[in-house]
Structures are given as C-alpha cells and as structure tokens.
Amino acid sequence: MIAVTDLRAYLAGDWRIERRIRDRRLCCDGLFSGQARFGAAGAGLRCEETGRLRFGDYQGQARRGTFYDFVAPHKANVTFEQGGLFHDLDLRSGLWRALHPCGPDLYRGRIAARSADCWQAAWWVSGPRKDQIMLATYRRV
Numbered sequence: 001m002i003a004v005t006d007l008r009a010y011l012a013g014d015w016r017i018e019r020r021i022r023d024r025r026l027c028c029d030g031l032f033s034g035q036a037r038f039g040a041a042g043a044g045l046r047c048e049e050t051g052r053l054r055f056g057d058y059q060g061q062a063r064r065g066t067f068y069d070f071v072a073p074h075k076a077n078v079t080f081e082q083g084g085l086f087h088d089l090d091l092r093s094g095l096w097r098a099l100h101p102c103g104p105d106l107y108r109g110r111i112a113a114r115s116a117d118c119w120q121a122a123w124w125v126s127g128p129r130k131d132q133i134m135l136a137t138y139r140r141v
Helices: 006-011
Strands: 012-024 027-041 045-053 056-070 074-079 086-088 097-104 106-113 120-125 131-141
Touching: 006 045, 006 056, 006 074, 012 045, 027 056, 086 097, 086 106
Parallel strands: none
Antiparallel strands: 012 027, 012 131, 027 045, 045 056, 056 074, 074 086, 097 106, 106 120, 120 131
C-alpha cells in the first residue's frame, strides 16, 4: 500500500473499474466492468462510473455518480449524486475503513491504495434486506 497525501490529485482522471458482486441472499454473482472518471466539480471531484453490469438474469448498461468534497488535502467526504453522505475517505496510511448505514442495513468498507495506479474498495453489506460482498478494483487508464 502507498500513503496518499494529496487525495484529489491521486483520484483525478480516468480509471478502468471491475466490481465483483456476490449476493449471498439471492445466491447470485455479478460483475460490473467499465470506466470511472473523476472530473472537476467546483473545488471537489465528481466520479461517474459507466459500464456494463451482469447480475443474475440482468445484462445491460449501468452507471452511478458520487461527489468528493475535500475537507483537507488528504481527506474527502463522499456523497451520493442524489445527496446524502456515503462515507469519508482518508488514505494517508494507504488504508481506510468506512461505515455507511443504509436504512436497517450496514455497509462496512475497506479502501486501499495499492499503488500510484491501482486502488481497491471492498464492501460487506449486512442487514435484514441485504447480504452482499463487493470488491472493486480501479486501474488508472
């Protein structure tokens, strides 16, 4: 892992993304493959992920957007496109753990800066509605 002291500079630009999804409740695996573009949005960054999702019987285009508001050079608050805090992020040590309550379910995250050109986000989701594991790998284009 690497220490990231300038989080905005580290994330900015284009990344290839592959997200593997395992839904233990539905006994179903999935894969999202595409691109994540971190572009300027005011003083922060907007991340738009676009690509193809295969999950169960579904195969088609998928997208999601998030905003990164930098509260310090090394730290950002990540919010959903439609509003609301997702989690905070600080990769000064190369590793960050995050929590996100989503109604009665809880997302537990582990974000790791593997190198200057690769980072990963793993999420474990548990609760009465969800039982999932997601692992996303981002590689700089």
